[in-house]
Amino acid sequence: MTMPSDLDISRSTTLKPLEEIAGELGIGAHLLEPYGRHVAKIPLEALSELPAEPRAKYVVVTAITPTPLGEGKTTTTVGLGQALRHLGQRSAIAIRQPSMGPTFGIKGGAAGGGYSQVVPMESLNLHLTGDMHAVTAAHNLLAAVVDNHLHKGNKLGIDPHRVTWRRVLDVNDRDLRNVITGLGTRADGQPRQSGFDITAASEVMAVLALSTSLHDMRARLGRIVVGYTRSGSPVTAEELGVAGAMTVIMREAIKPNLMQTTENTPVLVHAGPFGNIAHGNSSIVADQIATRAADIVVTEAGFGADMGAERFFNIKCRNSGLAPDAAVLVATVRALKAHSGRYKVVAGKPLPERLLAENPEDVLAGAANLRKQIENIRLHGVSPVVAINAFPTDHPSEHEAIREFAEAEGARVAVSNHFGEGGKGALDLAEAVLEAAKEPRLFRPLYPDEMDLRTKIETVATQVYGAAGVSFQPAAARALADYEACGFGRLPVCIAKTHLSLSSDPALVGAPTGWTLPVREVRASAGAGFVYPICGDMRTMPGLGSSPAAEHIDIDAHGQVVGLS
Amino acid sequence: MTMPSDLDISRSTTLKPLEEIAGELGIGAHLLEPYGRHVAKIPLEALSELPAEPRAKYVVVTAITPTPLGEGKTTTTVGLGQALRHLGQRSAIAIRQPSMGPTFGIKGGAAGGGYSQVVPMESLNLHLTGDMHAVTAAHNLLAAVVDNHLHKGNKLGIDPHRVTWRRVLDVNDRDLRNVITGLGTRADGQPRQSGFDITAASEVMAVLALSTSLHDMRARLGRIVVGYTRSGSPVTAEELGVAGAMTVIMREAIKPNLMQTTENTPVLVHAGPFGNIAHGNSSIVADQIATRAADIVVTEAGFGADMGAERFFNIKCRNSGLAPDAAVLVATVRALKAHSGRYKVVAGKPLPERLLAENPEDVLAGAANLRKQIENIRLHGVSPVVAINAFPTDHPSEHEAIREFAEAEGARVAVSNHFGEGGKGALDLAEAVLEAAKEPRLFRPLYPDEMDLRTKIETVATQVYGAAGVSFQPAAARALADYEACGFGRLPVCIAKTHLSLSSDPALVGAPTGWTLPVREVRASAGAGFVYPICGDMRTMPGLGSSPAAEHIDIDAHGQVVGLS
Known part of the structure; x- marks a missing residue:
């Protein structure tokens, strides 16, 4: 019953050369730009060598409203992508790049888990190819230019009290949330209250994820509003003359990163916009490449279906023009029990013991959330498939209760054990997804552009x-x-x-x-x-806990990473 | 007479595959970790496949006291390395990674220039392989842990007024020099005055450059002092439990980066410690690899011989155990004229016209600086070679004056036109260096460890x-x-x-x-x-000018970088 650690599973995986991984998608080796041995960037020129139109079935993975622990959406995404290969589909997976700050904080990494991981997990959870760092650099160059503009005479007449552009760093650092900058002498700028957000929360990251080409990214960066003049007009990065330099800093970052899963399924990792204040979905360019190269693409949307999937439908798809064929709704016994209101699940603490006892009634008591999230997918004309992400502590009667409930709501349902078994644990789910994706494509955004x-x-x-x-x-x-x-x-x-x-x-x-x-x-x-x-308090800069993950991460005598999870 | 821009020369270079570049040094392709097409990291395991002892002649390039414009030390380093190849030597070049902040500020890039450049200059001047970003991340994780420690009860009893560890960013941003952090509510930390330095000024960068192995880096990171307790004892990163995580963040950064010059000469680019407050020399591990792989290694030390070379001798060589065979002292007509005290050279402004007129006497009036810097090299038992870095505005009589003066001081001398001609412009210099390096090795540091x-x-x-x-x-x-x-x-x-x-x-x-x-x-x-x-005001965070380079940098219609210099 005891499983090896994620890091051990990652390290014991036999990785295939990325040329082979890309080759299976019809992407030639000449298009790969290697970054280390196990990650490659795919330049956007790949699009001109792939079919001109998307050909893949396009599946988004979302979830019911999660507990603070998360319900395994990334593992399900990976497991489903792997299972589809077992069924003879040329599948590709698209996920966001994890943020490094939380890796050293309370949360740990975000590469999936168990036998449904993206590997090598150290690369994914640490710098990867530096895209996050490029976002940090481009964002903070703009911030420096704003303050420099104020310092050098303020030709544009920016109101110092209405500068909205803060700075960013990819670290959990609560002390940076509210700062006063520009102290010191006259040569050291002008005192101003401001602050730092985590890099994932940068608008530059949101731009990266929503851009459809390098030139589109250049235009979007130019439209970023950094603040307002005394007369209330917005001031943009373009007016400050820095959008070109920001694009140059981001010119490698716009290329999606190719990796593989524990079963050598191709994964495009790209962008990591912060779900709290941004759309929380991986990049459009990655999905553009994947949907032209693969038979079926599994892409992940952050948080529950009301959040990540709604934004996937109404922001990401609106920008990309891509239309989804199915949506997987990850549900867990523990989250449904929590939705009964009878238990309290707290991050960093063990689950209440009572919650682990067999109790299909509690599951049904929380099922209203599942019903509403199924409806939220249907609202957009998309076929829902409920994926019951199985845990060793679950009871068959509880899975059965979810199945009956969801089927009564007209959704397809499958139990999935991808964490413990990899792709073969998700075969039922993959079959249900293929069936759902065969239905006629009826996707519709919730509202038109012209609505106020x-x-x-x-x-x-x-x-x-x-x-x-x-x-x-x-x-x-x-x-x-x-x-x-x-x-x-x-x-x-x-x-x-x-x-x-x-x-x-x-x-x-x-x-x-x-x-x-x-x-x-x-x-x-x-x-x-x-x-x-x-609507409510939105934290855009996390803090560290009393015993941050950083304290347990180190190298061993052989120089190997230990303690990363 | 008009030369193409550095960017155009860089882009028109025919690059050789890095496997070939490395192969010439006896470094097998299996040891290269590619980062994009034209940069590769060399893991430290390479050392175990190379000869156990350094075999190369080891030459440091330094300069007389420079004007604010710089006297072309990097181009001379590159030109000399190229010329040595013309003479049949398997040469290798070692330089520092340029800082991205100044690339977008007043200074522009730092990849050498003309036909003696490291290419592709865009890669070198922008992110390269992310080593700078890793330094930023490791440094700021430590900063977050320090403030988190204060926030979570301060078990170690750190005196908040004696925290010396600031934060860093690789951007020219004067408004970050002095900041107050930790404002807001009780949950947002504790207000404290602090500030940001540019990443190159981070002690983590100095650690990277002086480490002799991954485990040595781990130990040095652990010894970093972040502040003092109320009773005055130093508090280290090790005591805060974060040295391991910092090492994990830096585990790729410790591998030197292999690039090539405009003439395909191998270049190791690694670390970029800030000369103002640190040793300002590239990494020891890069020189370790180069001196075991090449016949002759040309490495650059920052600033003039009193600064960079003194620290090369007394800090870098003391740590590495490597002993130099010769030192190249770059001198220019303009700098020697400026040392006469009769002209004022200001960064960002054209040279005074009078300075450009033929005037060997003015050159000699400033030659006391050259004499002292020759002596500074001799003080350490090393043979000096004066490299007259030729400019189109120089006059032969002025070169002759320098030559006679330097020869009278017992130094070898050569005029070098590597900027306009590449390696063949530096053949005389290369011959002089080879002769100097044949003299018996008499290197001695200036003082023993035990001196107070x-x-x-x-x-x-x-x-x-x-x-x-x-x-x-x-x-x-x-x-x-x-x-x-x-x-x-x-x-x-x-x-x-x-x-x-x-x-x-x-x-x-x-x-x-x-x-x-x-x-x-x-x-x-x-x-x-x-x-x-x-001793004096040390700026550790530059600012931007009235018209920062960032304003001129952009992509063109084909997505190519323009305006980078």
Whole structure:
């Protein structure tokens, strides 16, 4: 019953040469740019050698509203991709790059797990090919140029109190959340209150994920708004003359990274936008390449279906023009039991013992969340497949309860044991997904571009979250009016709320009704291309715990990494 | 007379496969880890397949005291390495990685120039293989752990007012020099005054350059002092439990980067410690590999011979055990004229027209600097070779004046036109270097480990800088006593003073005498392994100018980089 550690499984995998991995997708070795032995970048020129149109079935993996522990969406994505190979499909997987900060914090890495991992997990969880670092560098160059502009006479008339562009670092560092910069002498700038976010939360990262080409990225970087003039006009990176340099810093980062799973299935790892305030999906260019190269592409969306999948449908697909054929909804016994409201699951603590006892009734008591998330997928015209991510502590009666419930809701269902068995543990799931993807493609975004921002927010809140309505704080209402005036009214909305509830209150489990979504303020990522209303406290810079993972990570006598998980 | 731009020359170079470049040095293709098509990392395992002892002649390139424009030390290093190939020598070149901050600031890139460049210059001047980013990440993880320790109860009893560890970013950003962190609520840390340095100034970078193995790097990172307890004891990264994680972040960065010159000569690019407060030399591990693989290794030391070469001899060679066979002293007509005191050379402005007129007398009026720097090389038992780096505006009579002067001082001399002609422009220089390197090896460091810190400082100041004496501020004297008590007394000293004069006053040209070196304070890089007295204002975070290079850097319609220089 005891399994080797993720790091041990990763290290014992026999890796195939990436030329072979790419070759299976019809991507020639001349198109690979190796970074170390086990990662390669795929330049966007690959698109001109692949079929001109997407040919793959396109499957998004999402989840019911998760517990703070997460419900294994990445492992399911990897396991499903592997299982599809067992069924003779040329599958490809697309995931986000993990953020290095949390790797050394409380969360650990994010490469999947068990026998459904992306390998080598050390490469994935650490620098990979430096894309995150490029985002940090491009973001902070822009920040330096903003303050330099203020220092050198402020020709554009930027209001120092309305600079919205902060700085970023890929580290969990709470002390950087709120800082005063520019102290010292006259030669050291001008004092100003500001702060740092984690790199994944950078708009540059959101731009990277939503760009459809190098020149599109150049244009989006130019549209980034760094603040406002005294008369209230937005000031952009283009006006500051730095969008070109930012693009040059990002010119390697825009190439997706090819890796493989523990079963040598191709994986494109690219971009890692922060789900809290951005769309939380991997890159469009990676999916563009994958959908032209593979038979079927499995891509992952962050958080639950109300969050990541909604943004996948309404932001990512809107930008890419790609249409999904099926959506996998990862569900676990533990999360459904938690949605009953009878248990409290806390990150970093063991599960309550009672929760582990056989109890299909508790599972059903939490199933309203599953019902609503199935509906959320259907709202977009996509076929849902419920993947029951099996844990050793589960009971067959509990799986059966989920199956019956989901089937009654008209969804396909499969139990999956990809963590313990790899692809062969996910064969049922793969078959269900192939069937679902055969249905006619009826994908539709939830709202049209021309709908006003306020109505877009109300549409997502009522139809997807199940809110009774939306309340806008005066500042939020003003911001929406300003954004419409600035020409941002056609952008989609990316609602920043907790991912731990369908509602904006993380304590409300199941599928809460009769509540109002409180929009405190609204911000714009005009470069990336969305407006984000903020509903609740959104942390954009994590902290370290009392015993951070960093304390357990080291090299051994042979120079091998130990303690990474 | 008009030459193509550096970027055009770089791009028109026919690059050889790196396997071939490495093969010429006896380094097998199985040892290369490619990063993109034109850069490869060489893992330290290469050392076990190379001869056990260094076999190469070892030549350091340094300079007379430079003008703010620099005198072309990197181009000379590259040109000499190329010329040695013309003479049938298997040469290898070792240089530092340029810092990205200044690439977008006033300075531009640092890949050599003209027909003596390291290519592709875009790779070198931008991310290369991410070593700088790894330094940033490791450094800032330690900073986050320090503040987290204060936040979580401060078991080690760190005095918040005596935290010396700042944060770093590879960007020119004056507003980050002095900041207050930890503002906000109780959950956001504790307010504390601190600041950011540029990444090259990180002690982690100095550690990278001075480490002799992965485990040695682990030990040095552990010895980094982040601050002091209330009772005055140093607190280390090891005590904070983070040295292992920092090593894991740096485990790829310790592998030197193989590139090539415009003439396909092998170049190892590795580490870029900040000459202002650190030793300013490329890495020991790169030189270890190069000296076992090549016939002759040309390595560069930052700034003039009083600074970079003194630290090369007394810090780098002391750590590596490698002994140099010759030192090239780069001299230019313009710098010698500036040392006459009759002209003022300002960065970013054209040279005074009068300076460009034929005037061998002015050259001789500044030659005292050349004499002292020749002596500084001799002080360490090494044969000096003066390289006159030729400019199109020079006059033959001026070159002749330098030659006669230097020969009278007993140095070998050659005029070099590597910028305009590549290796064949540096053949005379290469011949002079080969002759100098044939002399018996008499290298000796200037002082023994056991000399006390104060006397070490006085020895460098009086013997190398030509000072009459040293004055220690009370705080500096106290710090020296504290460091001796902490056990840092055996470390070498790395004196932080201006590089624009042999003295500590940048306005004093030539070879000033009768002055006193004022030591304002003393700091320790206990991890890297040196103590650094501070004499004058040391900027560790540059700013951007009124028209930063970033404004001119962009991509063109084909996605190619333009405006990088």
